[in-house]
Amino acid sequence: MLRSMPICQFALIDSLCVRLFVLPVLRGHAQTLLSILRPHDVTARSVSDTLNSLMETQDASDSDDCPFCQIVNNQTDTEILLSDDQLVCFRDTTPGATHHYLVIPRTHIDSCRNLQRDNVALVEQMVEMGRSILEKNKVLDDVRMGFHLPPFTSVPHLHLHVLAPASKMVSKSQLRYGPQSHWFITVDKALSQLKTRGKVK
Ligand SMILES: [Zn+2]
Numbered sequence: 001m002l003r004s005m006p007i008c009q010f011a012l013i014d015s016l017c018v019r020l021f022v023l024p025v026l027r028g029h030a031q032t033l034l035s036i037l038r039p040h041d042v043t044a045r046s047v048s049d050t051l052n053s054l055m056e057t058q059d060a061s062d063s064d065d066c067p068f069c070q071i072v073n074n075q076t077d078t079e080i081l082l083s084d085d086q087l088v089c090f091r092d093t094t095p096g097a098t099h100h101y102l103v104i105p106r107t108h109i110d111s112c113r114n115l116q117r118d119n120v121a122l123v124e125q126m127v128e129m130g131r132s133i134l135e136k137n138k139v140l141d142d143v144r145m146g147f148h149l150p151p152f153t154s155v156p157h158l159h160l161h162v163l164a165p166a167s168k169m170v171s172k173s174q175l176r177y178g179p180q181s182h183w184f185i186t187v188d189k190a191l192s193q194l195k196t197r198g199k200v201k
């Protein structure tokens with residue numbers, strides 16, 4: 001009976017399978033991972049909403065659905081600490097260190113994996129803004145800056161974590177923002193990869 005089924009019916013069954021079984025499993029995994037990492041930037045609820053909409057539409061570049069694009073567009077009451085024509089800086093809502101800021105580009109870029117050699121200047125400007133906000137708060141050393149690597153990004157809009165003092169972070173934060181962890185890459189390492197290979201591995 002199966003053999004006589006036209007191809008389109010197989011395709012239909014396939015897509016039903018994906019909707020009914022694969023996507024819920026993926027969602028479950030993503031949420032489990034995120035609950036382990038304890039999302040820092042937004043609430044778990046909006047993270048799972050973001051994930052769901054990501055998987056359903058596979059288009060995160062629509063600013064309506066992106067919480068960080070909403071911050072860029074002044075659609076939230078997030079306090080903007082610094083900004084220029086390219087970047088915006090604000091506090092992480094769940095700080096992993098005494099000083100914990102996020103610097104994001106106004107243009108939506110999903111993650112550091114979407115960066116190209118052309119973006120070196122942008123990333124350097126992000127670091128510069130990170131330094132500025134720390135200087136404003138009289139922090140000059142013991143700084144850690146870097147990106148989360150997909151799929152460990154709680155918000156799919158590129159954000160540079162700026163943390164200090166790095167050596168005084170509790171072990172959970174050391175794990176989440178540690179240079180040795182599998183889900184975090186320091187900005188120095190990301191920049192050197194961008195310059196030599198044209199992408200972040
Ligand atoms: Zn965005």
Ligand SMILES: [Zn+2]
Pocket residue numbers: 147148153154155159161
């Ligand atoms: Zn992050």
